[in-house]
Amino acid sequence: MRDAYIATSVRTPGCRRGKGALKDTRPEDLLSFIMKAAVEKAGKIEPKEIDDVMIGCSFPEAEQGLNIGRLATQIAGFPVTVSGATVNRFCSSGLEAIALASLRVMAGWSEVTMGGGLESMTYVPMGGNLPRPHPEHSRVHANLYASMGITAENVANRYNVTREDQDEFAYHSQMKAAKAQKEGLFTEIVPTPAARYVLQDNGTYKKETFIQDFDDGVRATTTKEGLAKLRAVFAVNGSVTAGNSSQTTDGAAATIIASGEAVKKYGLKPIAKLKMYTTVGCEPDEMGVGPRYAIPKLLDLAGMKTSDIGLWEINEAFASQALYCIRELGLVDSMDKININGGAVALGHPLGCTGAKLCATLLANMQRKGVKYGVESMCIGGGMGAAALFELCD
Ligand SMILES: CC(C)(COP(=O)(O)OP(=O)(O)OC[C@H]1O[C@@H](n2cnc3c(N)ncnc32)[C@H](O)[C@@H]1OP(=O)(O)O)[C@@H](O)C(=O)NCCC(=O)NCCS
Numbered sequence: 001m002r003d004a005y006i007a008t009s010v011r012t013p014g015c016r017r018g019k020g021a022l023k024d025t026r027p028e029d030l031l032s033f034i035m036k037a038a039v040e041k042a043g044k045i046e047p048k049e050i051d052d053v054m055i056g057c058s059f060p061e062a063e064q065g066l067n068i069g070r071l072a073t074q075i076a077g078f079p080v081t082v083s084g085a086t087v088n089r090f091c092s093s094g095l096e097a098i099a100l101a102s103l104r105v106m107a108g109w110s111e112v113t114m115g116g117g118l119e120s121m122t123y124v125p126m127g128g129n130l131p132r133p134h135p136e137h138s139r140v141h142a143n144l145y146a147s148m149g150i151t152a153e154n155v156a157n158r159y160n161v162t163r164e165d166q167d168e169f170a171y172h173s174q175m176k177a178a179k180a181q182k183e184g185l186f187t188e189i190v191p192t193p194a195a196r197y198v199l200q201d202n203g204t205y206k207k208e209t210f211i212q213d214f215d216d217g218v219r220a221t222t223t224k225e226g227l228a229k230l231r232a233v234f235a236v237n238g239s240v241t242a243g244n245s246s247q248t249t250d251g252a253a254a255t256i257i258a259s260g261e262a263v264k265k266y267g268l269k270p271i272a273k274l275k276m277y278t279t280v281g282c283e284p285d286e287m288g289v290g291p292r293y294a295i296p297k298l299l300d301l302a303g304m305k306t307s308d309i310g311l312w313e314i315n316e317a318f319a320s321q322a323l324y325c326i327r328e329l330g331l332v333d334s335m336d337k338i339n340i341n342g343g344a345v346a347l348g349h350p351l352g353c354t355g356a357k358l359c360a361t362l363l364a365n366m367q368r369k370g371v372k373y374g375v376e377s378m379c380i381g382g383g384m385g386a387a388a389l390f391e392l393c394d
Pocket residue numbers: 091148149174219222223226227230233241242243245246247248317318349379380381
């Protein structure tokens with residue numbers, strides 16, 4: 001197998017569903033913008049060199065339906081010859097797309113590809129616009145359709161992750177994100193054109209564009225006392241709140257992958273290689289445990305130990321499940337290497353985009369800190385985990 005080099009990995013800001021800066025920006029616009037931005041940042045690759053585009057999306061319907069992976073290539077102004085597909089593995093969709101795009105390069109089927117992710121949770125709600133569970137199978141496999149919030153409650157209850165533990169974790173996520181924002185560490189963000197509709201004197205609305213360059217869900221004023229006051233939102237007497245859950249978010253991200261030959265041909269300076277990617281199934285009603293199984297499987301495949309990994313991005317779908325996984329993986333003493341700029345509790349979790357978003361964040365941090373090996377992992381609705389290993393290029 002050949003190496004898959006990451007030439008560039010970028011993202012839009014993540015902004016709050018329905019309330020944030022991207023709420024009036026169509027998902028097609030978000031995605032096509034970040035795809036163009038990735039090409040521009042890579043520097044020496046023309047869009048015509050991109051053989052195929054794989055885009056993760058968790059609810060690929062309505063405004064982000066009709067094979068958004070292909071549509072966006074054309075909205076971005078790429079030549080008609082650039083093909084595109086939409087990939088769905090729920091919360092790991094963006095990472096799955098990057099892995100599939102990388103595999104094409106590794107297999108020798110493509111020289112340059114793009115993988116990315118998109119989710120506008122404002123335009124398409126979680127669960128989709130018209131969920132239609134199978135009338136008989138959904139009774140037998142009811143857990144496959146469980147609310148994500150209930151799965152987070154299950155993890156908290158089954159594995160003794162207390163409300164205090166969850167709030168403490170959420171507090172630190174907010175603090176890390178606020179600090180990173182203040183210090184300008186989110187260098188993977190490309191300032192993104194956003195739409196807003198402004199009421200005119202004659203009663204009509206005019207579309208205006210402004211530039212959004214930061215994640216707008218971060219709450220720098222969060223306190224542990226404030227978090228403790230929030231009520232549980234998914235279960236009576238539960239412990240999962242708006243403050244210790246991931247935020248619902250709009251965003252897009254894109255990564256360009258190249259073969260060694262393409263790196264030489266176009267004079268690219270690759271950031272990292274995607275070394276390994278794996279997925280695993282687990283019980284759907286506690287889907288949050290996914291990383292606890294996906295990460296050991298990944299490291300076994302790679303012949304590595306947790307101590308070999310310098311940085312981790314473990315998606316914070318919920319504080320309960322992220323903390324449980326960190327404990328089970330024996331990483332409690334490595335908190336300074338995990339989600340160092342905060343996680344989805346503060347920065348948001350735009351479902352199908354998240355895998356691609358975390359890739360951009362992880363690689364920016366690996367580059368800044370000179371860390372050789374980084375792992376990205378997440379839990380996945382329906383009961384799965386995914387994990388990927390990246391190696392920094394010299
Ligand atoms: C939990 C959830 C239902 C909350 O939704 P929401 O009510 O829209 O959440 P918001 O972020 O608007 O927060 C609601 C309120 O909680 C309070 N709050 C949230 N975070 C807070 C914090 N860190 N400190 C203090 N108060 C906070 C605020 O009062 C806030 O209202 P405001 O924005 O008007 O100030 C939603 O975020 C959710 O579903 N998350 C999980 C998504 C999911 O399942 N993803 C898939 C995982 S696999």
